[in-house]
Amino acid sequence: MERKKAIVTGASRGIGRGIALCLAREGYDLAVSYATQEESAVSLAKEAEERYGVRCHYFQASLEQPGEGVKLFERCAEALGGVDLLVNNAGVTRFENLLDLTPETFHLLVELDFKNYILMMQAAARHMVEHRVRGSLINITSSRGERAYPGDFLYGGLKAGLNRAIQSIALDLAPYGIRVNNVAPGATRVREKGELQQGDGMDFWEELGARIPLERAGVPEDIGEAVAFLASERAGYITGITLRVDGGLILPGMPEHLEETAAPEGWGRTESAFAKEVLETDN
Incomplete structure (x- = not known):
């Protein structure tokens, strides 16, 4: 049976690499893009081909x-x-206060984080319609498209725009059997351990992970698994959604506990008497 074929942009490292390897494991032949990290793209292609026996092309863009x-x-x-x-x-990703926004940042984010996504979806959809392919389009957005933080009005706003845009695009393409979905990562470890550390030497992602409800930061494979699922026949009746993959990061609201004994996560954990009793019995 002929293998399916996938394009993954920005796949030389981080989330894109995790997505590409998950798709390779699922048997997709790949074509990936990189901006500057050619060596990393070559490494990815080699790993995908040697581990999973698929083809992996790479292009600078x-x-x-x-x-x-x-x-x-x-x-x-x-x-x-x-x-x-x-x-x-x-x-x-760029964060700037409205008062400090530069035309260069505005142009870069609009072109790369929004306009390019739309135009590549258009190119892919036209190809699929022309070749009668009942395919899938998946965009990586962000939990910041749902939750506001200081300085992310442009980045978060563009991600929110994509979350809304694909709802209409999904309706446009449904008659042709083309499904359109987003995956919205939260805090995801996109650099190797040690590349981002606090001044005291603590691993940034471990410290951040302790503040997330599921008690860890995400990893690229978490996002890759979500993409692989949405692209599969198991998700054949799903279109027009944004699947948040964030370990519960943005579920809590404002902190409600201001006492010194409050949980360090800021949002505060509730304690279950039932769970406490069961766990103490197990011990």
């Missing part, structure tokens, strides 16, 4: 440049011999 996304799609589709799945992952 500066997707913030007008027209580059569509050119990339055409190169990937030609190399793969078709496309069943597009994963828009490449993006950049």
Whole structure:
């Protein structure tokens, strides 16, 4: 049986790499893009091919440049011999107060984090309609599309815009059997341990993870598993959703406990008398 074919943008490291490897495990031939990390892209391709026996092509693309996304799609589709799945992952995170926003930041985020996603979805959808492919489009957004933080009005606003946009796009493409969904990561370890540390040497992600309801930061494979599921036939009746994968990060509201004995997570954990009794009995 012919293997399915997927494009993953921004896959040389971090979340994109996790997505690409999960899809390779599921048997997809891949075409991935990178902006500057060619060595990492070569490493990814080698790992995907050696571990899972799939083909993995890699292409450099500066997707913030007008027209580059569509050119990339055409190169990937030609190399793969078709496309069943597009994963828009490449993006950049910038936080600026409204009072400090520069035209350069505004242009970069709009072009890369929103416009390129839309135009690549259009290119992929046209390809799928033309070739009668009942395919899937998946975008990586962010939990910041649902929860506001200081300084993220532009980044979070664009992610929120994508969350809303795909609802209408899903309706546009449903008659052709094309499903459209988003995955919204929360705090995800996108650098190797030690690359981001606090001044006291503590691992940043471990410290942050303790404040998340499921008590750990996410890893790229968490996002990859969500993408693999949404792209599969198991999710064949799902379209137009944004699946948040954040360990419960944004579920709590404002902290309600101000006492010194309050939980260090800030939002405060409730204690179950039932659970306490059961756990003490086990001990």
